[in-house]
Amino acid sequence: MQVDLRVLRYDPERDSKPYWAEYLVESGPMERVLDLLHRVKWEQDGTLTFRRSCAHGVCGSDAMLINGRNRLACKIRVDQLGRRISVAPLPGLPVVKDLVVDMEDFFAKYRSVRPYLVNEAPLPARERLQSPQARARYDDTTKCILCAACTTSCPSFWAQKSYVGPAAIVNAHRFVFDSRDEAAQERLEILADKDGVWRCRTVFNCTDACPRGINITQAILEVSAAIVERRI
Amino acid sequence: MMVSRGATRSPVIHEFEAVIVGAGGAGLWAALELARAGVRTAVLTKLYPTRSHTGAAQGGVCAALGNLEEDHWEWHMFDTVKGGDYLVDQDGAEVLAQEAIERVIELEQMGLPFNRTPDGRIDQRRFGGHTRNFGEGPVRRSCFAADRTGHMILQTLYQQCIKHEVTFFDEYHVVDLLVDDGLTGGVVAYRIADGELHVFRAAAVLLATGGNGRMFRVTSNAHTLTGDGMALAYRRGIPLQDMEFYQFHPTGIVGLGILLSEAARGEGGYLLNDQGERFMERYAPRLMELAPRDLVSRAIYMETRAGRGIGGQDFVYLDVRHLGREVIEAKLPDITDFARIYQGVEPLTQPVPIQPTAHYAMGGVPTDIEARVVVDDRGTVLPGLHAAGEAACVSVHGANRLGTNSLVDLLVFGRRAGRSMAEYCRSAAAPELVANAHEPVRAELDALRTRGVGENPNHIRAELAAAMMDDCGVFRTGDGLRRLVPRIRELKERYERARVQDAGSIFNTDLLEAHELGYLLDCAEATVASALAREESRGAHFREDHPERDDGDWLKHTLAYRAEGGPRLAYKPVTITRFEPKPRTY
Amino acid sequence: MLLRYRGGEGMIAWAFHRISGVAIWAFVLLHVVDIYLVGGNPELYDEVLKVYASFPGRILEVLLGAALLYHALNGLRIIIMDFWPPLTRYHRALWYGCWAIFIAVGLPVAYEIMAPVYGWPEFFR
Amino acid sequence: MMRYSRSGRPKPPGGGRETAVWYLMRLSGLALFVLALAHYLILHFVFDPADQDVDFITNERWNQLFWRAFDWTLLMMVLFHGFMGVRTIITDYAHRPRVRVASLTALYLLGALLFVLGTNVVMTLPMPGAP
Numbered sequence A: 001m002q003v004d005l006r007v008l009r010y011d012p013e014r015d016s017k018p019y020w021a022e023y024l025v026e027s028g029p030m031e032r033v034l035d036l037l038h039r040v041k042w043e044q045d046g047t048l049t050f051r052r053s054c055a056h057g058v059c060g061s062d063a064m065l066i067n068g069r070n071r072l073a074c075k076i077r078v079d080q081l082g083r084r085i086s087v088a089p090l091p092g093l094p095v096v097k098d099l100v101v102d103m104e105d106f107f108a109k110y111r112s113v114r115p116y117l118v119n120e121a122p123l124p125a126r127e128r129l130q131s132p133q134a135r136a137r138y139d140d141t142t143k144c145i146l147c148a149a150c151t152t153s154c155p156s157f158w159a160q161k162s163y164v165g166p167a168a169i170v171n172a173h174r175f176v177f178d179s180r181d182e183a184a185q186e187r188l189e190i191l192a193d194k195d196g197v198w199r200c201r202t203v204f205n206c207t208d209a210c211p212r213g214i215n216i217t218q219a220i221l222e223v224s225a226a227i228v229e230r231r232i
Numbered sequence B: 001m002m003v004s005r006g007a008t009r010s011p012v013i014h015e016f017e018a019v020i021v022g023a024g025g026a027g028l029w030a031a032l033e034l035a036r037a038g039v040r041t042a043v044l045t046k047l048y049p050t051r052s053h054t055g056a057a058q059g060g061v062c063a064a065l066g067n068l069e070e071d072h073w074e075w076h077m078f079d080t081v082k083g084g085d086y087l088v089d090q091d092g093a094e095v096l097a098q099e100a101i102e103r104v105i106e107l108e109q110m111g112l113p114f115n116r117t118p119d120g121r122i123d124q125r126r127f128g129g130h131t132r133n134f135g136e137g138p139v140r141r142s143c144f145a146a147d148r149t150g151h152m153i154l155q156t157l158y159q160q161c162i163k164h165e166v167t168f169f170d171e172y173h174v175v176d177l178l179v180d181d182g183l184t185g186g187v188v189a190y191r192i193a194d195g196e197l198h199v200f201r202a203a204a205v206l207l208a209t210g211g212n213g214r215m216f217r218v219t220s221n222a223h224t225l226t227g228d229g230m231a232l233a234y235r236r237g238i239p240l241q242d243m244e245f246y247q248f249h250p251t252g253i254v255g256l257g258i259l260l261s262e263a264a265r266g267e268g269g270y271l272l273n274d275q276g277e278r279f280m281e282r283y284a285p286r287l288m289e290l291a292p293r294d295l296v297s298r299a300i301y302m303e304t305r306a307g308r309g310i311g312g313q314d315f316v317y318l319d320v321r322h323l324g325r326e327v328i329e330a331k332l333p334d335i336t337d338f339a340r341i342y343q344g345v346e347p348l349t350q351p352v353p354i355q356p357t358a359h360y361a362m363g364g365v366p367t368d369i370e371a372r373v374v375v376d377d378r379g380t381v382l383p384g385l386h387a388a389g390e391a392a393c394v395s396v397h398g399a400n401r402l403g404t405n406s407l408v409d410l411l412v413f414g415r416r417a418g419r420s421m422a423e424y425c426r427s428a429a430a431p432e433l434v435a436n437a438h439e440p441v442r443a444e445l446d447a448l449r450t451r452g453v454g455e456n457p458n459h460i461r462a463e464l465a466a467a468m469m470d471d472c473g474v475f476r477t478g479d480g481l482r483r484l485v486p487r488i489r490e491l492k493e494r495y496e497r498a499r500v501q502d503a504g505s506i507f508n509t510d511l512l513e514a515h516e517l518g519y520l521l522d523c524a525e526a527t528v529a530s531a532l533a534r535e536e537s538r539g540a541h542f543r544e545d546h547p548e549r550d551d552g553d554w555l556k557h558t559l560a561y562r563a564e565g566g567p568r569l570a571y572k573p574v575t576i577t578r579f580e581p582k583p584r585t586y
Numbered sequence C: 001m002l003l004r005y006r007g008g009e010g011m012i013a014w015a016f017h018r019i020s021g022v023a024i025w026a027f028v029l030l031h032v033v034d035i036y037l038v039g040g041n042p043e044l045y046d047e048v049l050k051v052y053a054s055f056p057g058r059i060l061e062v063l064l065g066a067a068l069l070y071h072a073l074n075g076l077r078i079i080i081m082d083f084w085p086p087l088t089r090y091h092r093a094l095w096y097g098c099w100a101i102f103i104a105v106g107l108p109v110a111y112e113i114m115a116p117v118y119g120w121p122e123f124f125r
Numbered sequence D: 001m002m003r004y005s006r007s008g009r010p011k012p013p014g015g016g017r018e019t020a021v022w023y024l025m026r027l028s029g030l031a032l033f034v035l036a037l038a039h040y041l042i043l044h045f046v047f048d049p050a051d052q053d054v055d056f057i058t059n060e061r062w063n064q065l066f067w068r069a070f071d072w073t074l075l076m077m078v079l080f081h082g083f084m085g086v087r088t089i090i091t092d093y094a095h096r097p098r099v100r101v102a103s104l105t106a107l108y109l110l111g112a113l114l115f116v117l118g119t120n121v122v123m124t125l126p127m128p129g130a131p
């Protein structure tokens, strides 16, 4: 079938502002938006620019705004969208070119929550022990592939770019609730800041957008609750 | 047309002690070692580190921890050697099996969330080819974090790098390796964001750029796995070793090549042809679907060639319906997910169409067990240059890699690379840069986007991938390979005249994809030449015209050197310490 | 972006919550001033009251009630999730629950408020 | 609390005030759930708005200390909850520092004014039924 693919394009070297470009692309129903983008790039217009790598939803390169929602282009099929498909860069981040947005700030926020295990106790000869229950406590948030679909779907983030955003909170959660970690307090302090968890207004766009099915809002609220608990 | 902005400008120069190209499992662990040793290191990656393909690995990472049943590293070593059809260098395999244990424990201590046994230790499960007591029966050796072990390894290592304040250059595409007078000098990188060239001067360089699966039409590999590190070395006169050994995984999603893990067959899934037969009984009556990867892939190919593919096409069915909803949903969630999303097939009620998919390069840049690049058959080291991960060939995988052993390889030899580089940097400094070291590659890049007219490189890539799939895939014949040699030469010539459409400087992926095609062509050239010469069948390399293994003539590694008019081949002996070659039966 | 993004129930719930919150807030401003008039300028207050009791005034009051009721119910939904995060899995169900209560409570109240204007029978007194 | 930083990085500042605001928003919300809804229902459902003239207020509704206290508490809750709520909205959408400071100042002044007006009327309105 033929798909009417509209792409919000912008090349700072040529265009003064973004514009919608339309492409007619042949597609099978099982094909994904990424396939269509490739077809355009390889056959029609090589200047069309987007990121991608794994092509099966595990690397987080190709999150974009597809038919009004953030999704991975490699994980959404044409038959789930219909014949008219619109693709735009992730909302709320500066556009570098076409569908490519500047991720530096996103990763800086990720790093700001100190996303690494801190445990200064002398190392045992073997592995540290952790019960399956303790392991399960933070399982959900270990799935994150840092695709930014969540943060850029959040109205709080659109309003305030200083908001640390759901992705960073998810990655803080992964350590705060890891029984082996010792720096939970510190991360909670960071997230108790004015740009931390309190900016979340339980909008759930993040949870709806997450291609890994992480219950992000739950993670955020668990962090909020942990902060409140420690203070009261 | 627009001319590159940088055409007359001098590049940005960075001074480091060590440079790591690639931030997958191998590159990140090396970076960590260097950071711990206090060596000033730059990590260059064309993707954000967390997007490296290490994150796609699902199965697990084997280490003889013996957490659930008796296990010994010697057993692991034996399985590795036998799995590799005895082409494995056994000093490497010994290091691999021994150090796997320490590395997995260290990963746990870095925070990797392994699944746990009820008493809190790292959980382990069975995996193809890993056995108890030198082949007696399956053993629980694979350590795992749900079905995303690779993802967790990549995340954990990146997290530790953040903790140790490693300097990353994200989205810097390395386009040249600087080697001068037999010394390593650094690399040239193209900054994707603005198209500027950056020269990184360093005494030690690590190539950890991963595989080259994109040579093939159907592959489990990411679009970005284009053999960059291998080709960079090859272009500098360094040989590529054992390139003819390329693993095809039996169960990839049709057309897309996305991997459906071995677990499906491990749990008892069937492979069916068009007539509904479990055709594996013709090829491996005893092990059926659980025969080794190379064998199963060949069987599938035989069926489709004989016209017994589904609807006469080039795929067969993987059928798990008889396992029942509970087993499928509890144990094969990834498979069900992928099948649903990418094929619209419901594995609970429908068989899943699959076909072999190009998966893993056993070959690569030859190194010793310290991950130092060796340039000949006498173990001569190129000072400062290192390689690790899928881009390297130690060779611990020989002619056929065992499941999970690639992740082990990353950990063990990634770390060794870091140590060896730190050691090297203590005594050596980077040589002076030759003037305009970046000029050749700049000219190359500029030509791709400024020459008047030229062919669309994407057509060349498609043709290459199709040709490689047809004539250098699971089955090979002398005739097919001989056909392929001039074909690739022709594609290379066409590539010399190709032109991309995007002439801009900012985020020009059109240009970079074309440049990657150049890497793929080099890898393909070496692969085909090596495969054509090797007149035997061993592991993943199956020659229909020479179907037997021939230890008399061919128990040796291939080295392919770049040369005018096609690669020059040389050979080097296999290191055998403990296990003498035996027929490989399972 | 707010208009371009096709958010789900959660986003609509939030948008309504925010709008209703501001609406109530604006009314509170007015209401404190008018109550102040009871002491400060009783004649003026009684004038204002006529506006409230008029037909359009009553419509506005019903709307105010609707905003308050929605905001209160959804606020409770948020608070419940805040203190019991696993319930986020049922945030949609909770939201629909809010609407059910909204209608169950809101209709009779709206009816009652509007009743005097139309001279409808007054069941509830 | 910990004095040094476990992760080897500078100790983060933390946000006690924002935490408190968030928490108090929930508490005042709960209080308002009772107070505001009751207030509205009583004055719109039980009584008819049309009957609520000055006379009604002074002689009936506010003739009891309980209702005065009730309404004053309601006012205090609303002042906190509503004004902090609007503060959130302002900090969300007012980006230019000057606009932001100006609107926040206006908001707080307005809050103070309402506090004065409301408290004044509650305290000073004569209570005929008072002992």
Ligand SMILES: Cc1cc2nc3c(=O)[nH]c(=O)nc-3n(C[C@H](O)[C@H](O)[C@H](O)COP(=O)(O)OP(=O)(O)OC[C@H]3O[C@@H](n4cnc5c(N)ncnc54)[C@H](O)[C@@H]3O)c2cc1C
Pocket (backbone or CB within 6 Å): B021, B022, B023, B024, B025, B026, B027, B044, B045, B046, B047, B048, B049, B051, B052, B053, B054, B055, B056, B057, B058, B059, B060, B061, B150, B172, B173, B174, B175, B208, B209, B210, B211, B220, B221, B222, B225, B228, B229, B259, B359, B360, B388, B389, B390, B391, B403, B404, B405, B406, B407, B408, B410
């Ligand atoms: C689907 C799939 C499943 C797998 N499952 C398993 C498994 O279960 N167990 C197992 O042991 N193995 C598995 N493997 C194999 C294993 O995952 C890979 O071999 C391994 O991850 C390779 O790691 P690496 O560090 O060498 O490179 P990669 O992780 O591929 O990383 C390559 C890095 O190099 C960078 N790079 C490449 N070229 C350039 C350039 N020109 N300039 C700058 N940077 C560059 C990239 O940005 C990237 O950071 C699997 C492979 C696939 C494809």
Ligand code: HEM
Pocket (backbone or CB within 6 Å): A200, A201, A202, C017, C018, C020, C021, C022, C024, C025, C028, C068, C071, C072, C073, C074, C075, C076, C078, C079, D025, D026, D028, D029, D030, D031, D032, D033, D034, D036, D037, D078, D081, D082, D083, D084, D085, D086, D088, D089
């Ligand atoms: C009746 C019971 C009420 C409850 C249970 C309640 C609950 C809440 C809660 C939980 C929030 C925080 C929402 C968030 O952080 O996402 C909130 C926000 C808010 N409330 Fe209330 N509230 C009530 C009444 C009121 C009243 C009477 C007013 C008006 C004065 C009001 C005005 C606001 C405003 C302006 C916000 C900010 C909205 C936003 O940030 O989007 N609320 N309410």
Ligand code: SF4
Pocket (backbone or CB within 6 Å): A060, A143, A144, A145, A146, A147, A148, A149, A150, A151, A166, A167, A170, A206, A209, A210, A211, A212, A213, A214, A216
């Ligand atoms: S939490 Fe989900 S949506 Fe957000 S970055 Fe991680 S994977 Fe992407």
Ligand code: F3S
Pocket (backbone or CB within 6 Å): A153, A154, A155, A156, A157, A165, A166, A199, A200, A201, A202, A203, A204, A205, A206, A207, A216, A217, A220
């Ligand atoms: S969309 Fe934003 S407001 Fe919270 S629930 Fe998600 S972070």
Ligand code: FES
Pocket (backbone or CB within 6 Å): A052, A053, A054, A055, A056, A057, A058, A059, A060, A061, A062, A063, A072, A073, A074, A075
């Ligand atoms: S390309 Fe990797 S997630 Fe889509």
